[in-house]
Amino acid sequence: MRPDRDARAMLPIPDRPAPGLTTYDAKDPDTAFAPIEPLLPPEGAPNVLIVLIDDAGFGAASVFGGPCRTPNAEKLAAGGLTYNRFHTTALCAPTRAAMLSGRNHHSVGMGSITETATSAPGNSSLRPNTKAPLAMTLKLNGYSTAQFGKCHEVPVWQSSPMGPFDAWPSVGGGFETFYGFIGGENNQWDPSLYDGTTPVEPPASPEEGYHLTEDLADHAVTWIRTQKALMPDKPFFVYFAPGATHAPHHVPKEWADKYAGEFADGWDVQRERTFARQKELGVIPADAELTPRHAEIPAWDDMPDDLKPVLEREMEVYAGFMEHTDHHVGRVIDAIEDLGILDDTIIYYIIGDNGASAEGTVNGAFNEMANFNGMAALETPEFMRAKMDEFGSPSSYNHYAVGWAWAMDTPFQWTKQVASHWGGTRNGTVVHWPAGFSERGGLRTQFTHCIDVAPTILEAAGLPEPTMVNGVLQSPIEGTSMLYTFEDADADERHDLQYFEMFANRGVYYKGWSAVTKHRTPWVMVGGDLPAFDDDVWELYDGSTDYSQARNLAAEQPDKLHELQRLWLIEAVKYNVLPLDDRGAERLNPDIAGRPSLIRGKSQLFFPGMGRLSENSVVNIKNKSFSVTAEVVVPEGGAEGVIIAQGGRFGGWTLYAKDGRARFVYNVLGIQEFPTGAESPIPAGTHQVRMEFAYDGGGLAKGGAVTLYYDGDQVGAGRVGATQAMVFSADETTDIGYESGTPVASDYTTKASRFTGRINWVQIDLGDDDHDHFIDPDERMRIAMARQ
Template identity: 70%
Template sequence: MPSSSNDGPAESPALRRDILPIPDPQHVGLTTYDAKDPDTAYPPITALRPPAGAPNVLIVLIDDVGFGASSAFGGPCNTPVAERLAANGLKLSRFHTTALCSPTRQAMLTGRNHHSVGMGGVTEIATSAPGYSSVRPKDKAPIAETLRLNGYSTSQFGKCHEVPVWEVSPVGPFQQWPTGSGFEHFYGFIGGEANQYYPGLYEGTKPVEPEKTPEEGYTLTEDLADRAITWVRQQQALTPDKPFFMYFAPGATHAPHHVPKEWSDKYQGKFDDGWDVLREQVLPKQKALGVVPESAELTPRHDEIPAWDDMPAELKPVLARQMEIYAGFLEQTDHEVGRVIDAIEDLGALDNTLIYYIIGDNGASAEGTPNGCFNEMCTLNGLAGIETPEFLLSKIDDFGTPDAYNHYAVGWAHALCAPYQWTKQVASHWGGTRNGTIVHWPNGIAAKGETRDQFHHVIDVAPTILDAANIPAPTIVNSIQQAPLEGVSMLPTLVDGDAPENHEVQYFEMFGNRGIYHKGWTAVTKHRTPWLTTQPALEDDVWELYGPDDWTQAHDLAAENPKKLAELQRLWLIEATKYNVLPIDDRSFERFNADLAGRPKLISGDTQTLFSGMRLLENCVVNIKNKSHSVTARVTVPEGGATGVVVSQGGGVGGWCLYAHEGRLKYCYNFFGIEYFFVTADEPIPAGDHELRMEFTYDGGGLAKGGDVILYYDGTSVGKGRVERTEPMAFSADEACDVGSDTGSPTSPDYGPHGNKFNGAIDRVIIDIGQDSHDHLVTAEDKLNIAMSRQ
């Protein structure tokens, strides 16, 4: 193994690292009666440390970045930190992910294929089938747990989207939260995406609020970097002989694409020629950098992806601005990663830190529709028509700001996956699964500025870390016998560019999109297009075949070599059977009905009681949409009068709240941040104990209809009003339901993001829903879109 300047103390030769926790040593020598007896002797207590020479480990995993986005891999988004690390390390040009968020992360953290650890899709659509349950098997312990039990300090910052949805609540259980998965410290968010200005954060398992507002300069990625820097400085100051494992996974660059203007303005005018021209510009740069060979061909744009020239002229300034925002977002993210790396270097620990900088957990996201959007919740609620070209143009200066919840158009996603076919979710083709990756470890890898072209997969990261640290894959963890790791160590590849390829076969599958790699050959079939609702029957899928010399999967050989195609199709079936891919699950409606899917559900029934201080994600609250409902609060109002939020759900992108304003009870329904409906009581709330109530009578007749609102004090009507339209399926991907305040972005313009707490006491809040539900009108495709917004 490579030597280290941070060698730990010599360890006992009897230390068993294959059984975790490592068994306690047993003293079997002389036991004296008197501790002062000169024959009294016990071995000293020694702190647990990894084997001598074990490196620190930093995994940086960026969200939703295509192979052709970063400048380190020929893209238009400046990533100088990635370039700096690559110049002193290695670029991996054939590193692969699973094409989707939760599956990639669970695969990386366990060293096993995503179906093998129950993550065949995102957590929100889990079923009872082993490959799709979202439950990590106990015999497949995560790498953080293995490292922690071998003496590493462990921490995670940012995104965790591996928790089963029925466990995302203040009562847990917490065994698949980061702190139950081997990370001693966690600061970040639980779910698929986060508002970069108003994130729903946790420290450990406790909800916390950002210390600053957007007006004070707050952005999530900077906050995560600040926390990571504080943690690593403290860890190295107190235990410099103890290696650390840090997993830094910012929500960037997942939608919403939020970034301060000073970053996006750097790209002003640079994308005016559109996405087709951008793809053509990227490939020569990639060839010059050596991340694709000279023979690589630019794959054609599929008919499902609109041409830039076919887009409406009035929309093009907005489309160009979408890409400027995204480019600035990725550059800011790279900058914050650089701050963490600079802090490690300042501590003198960089040379012996094995860094994986993985630029994307999948390809670029094509979930923004062909036009992109200002508030993606409109699109995800099936109301994309609200955002007309005229509306989008009127908001052009607000894209990327706290007032927006924007996503770019499909064409940009395709361009940023250049030169490959397709995008995120499409596991069959390299556009969905090939992600530029950089490895940096000066003490362990002599080569600088080189590229490695051997095929590797995200499941190879964990075995590589264990190999570098000279730690065996455990046979027993927490009394459970462990299944073998399914990835291979990349260390031979990293140390020697001429090393033979050791990851020879790899299956891919996501939503029925599937493929198989074997010794250079690939057989693939695309089953579903991310932004379309139609899909063929599985037996009607058309398979394609690509040869070893076809770097970009540009020439289909299926008709020329049907024998080879059949051989690979059979191999896919073997691998799929081995790793719990079967049965292939491309269903929609059934996976959203917890009873049909076979997963537990946290909330059921027609009433829910909440208490002061609770903060719950949308999945944890009874669904009031498309039905009549009431909200009843028992409160105590101080003598000076009432002010502040009693209960809220959602945020600036949409939701509702019941609050005291200027002493009176007030109800606000926020329709996507576009329109606000208010109902205010006729008189102030008296001091003392009272029951405040809001009744909403839904118009019925379909989804997203309006309703009449009546406010009550102690059973007496004190105000009436009207909500003309409502949101049919989801208020937000990450905003909470709060009792006693409104965390995150404010739902009503009557108050700000801070200082909105109710100034009295809240005994409880009861939400009751009526029986006039129109939820059955929500289509399976619409439900799928909502789930996809959370990954």
């Protein structure tokens, strides 16, 4: 029974047995069957490696004139092609969903991030089964497939360890292997990791030299070598998405120290230097103009002098982070070269899934969780200077200032989230495939987009776009193959129409022209009224003479602007962009937004072994009274370890046993711990341990009284001086009977956190004194956005 390899438009390829003689005895000399052949793509199909860097602007990497040294990207560019008009969606999850499907982000339900999904088709965060991902198509055609790193495309109500896993990479995503994390960002020193759908712990600690990017590269190298050792005839598809250089900017100190003193002149001067270098390299046209700084972005000279050393260090850490990331990308590429298959591997090195992130506030942050909780005032210049040497270390959760993000998007306007302007959507990209094109070190200037990657790979592999996958009729791929540009630098561009939209920042590109309007500023999420959509001011640019969108022609050519505005609306209708949605808190409330929620009511029951529960998976105890009750079985001699913990080093709470006694600790931002201990040990046998927290009320982030009980008898009391109003962590979780990630309390370690008795159950009950009504609706939206 031999599969019909010509039926590749229907996947899986139908097994169609050929009619013929069936003998009675296998020893009959007329007995003959065709040998079993492994499923392979057409002869000559290349290996594929897609590298996607996170939160990196066009002007960050040295390969595109930036200050962050990226020798491996430069090496690929020297042997491949550089694309200076490649575009993303201005946000991470939408870019990833679009790139991996070959469809526009609203077409696959990812109009924004998963945390702000609504029931509108373009914003549901659910990829329709009529739009199968590239990895699935390649796997069903005989490719080996693997993803390493970040996946932010899982709907929030499906992101717990119970799934469902349809949107996870190793189930519905088409990747046979997945090693990485689910969500928008992760602690690079102490990440929450999954192997497939199974939670796993990092193989080493930060003190032992662990770093997530290195770990991901280790796994990718091992997988590639194993794949070629065992299946040398099968090509592979590897998607390497490390999560760097997204905040927190975590990197070994020696990498940041390489850049000491290089940013002392500030971001305005850095943009000028990068701009000059870009022209010298030829990655932007000689007549390109440097766009001016908008009023919302402070000038370097206007920043406080006592803060400037901190601002410098923020950028040194980021630059070291990017160079460190490029180094480990280079290890993956070197492994491919060592196997002798580099020539037969098509590599996409995409430097950024959107523009540089301006979510770090005007001053940057040592612990971005402080700003997320409305406590940025705690990070005074004096505090920041005292913490300078810790930036990038395991004790930090840092981000750089808005001005640096703007500088990293040189020569364009704006940043990540601003889909209207190239600063949010234009990302430098290198393609390397020695067997696929003859030119080395060439520049390609055709308009291209992340949805073009999937059709390019299919064409390079000689594979048809599938019309049926797993019994479901497929809608057409919406991207355009870039293969036509590989051998012809002067070929007329084929992707000549593309809409953009993100949180009502919107634009359209058509045959060189772009019409754009910015609706909201990323870092101004609280205060001020957003204009009505029809009151947004549109701009018009002629890309044939204005590479950087520097000269607004709206006043000179109103008819052309109107034509493109109408075209944007037509494309918006076609691809499920409408209705436009700039709501804040409403999109974060599942009931209003119309998406499912894992949480019901004011009580939640947990059992031992449960863990890796995101904040979306646990009842919200912030700004209210709550209690935690646990039934535990204590052995003779007492018990030690965590009963339940939420959060980690940078904020959270934990109920645990220390020296046999119950203990509760509330950790505020890693700055202050409020402990309450029991006066006596938990007796041997089965007992209930209970913690009651009585919130002071009167607003957000207030303190409260703590009381500890054994079997209803009070055994301890204390106070929490302050709490976190909005969020504990973007990546730390809730665990029962142990703690993953970093420890909430400083008097135990993650490795030693496992409870030595037995836990029967743990229950959280909320009080009726909910003070969430004090929270500005826009504040919730700002936090959700900053965490992606």
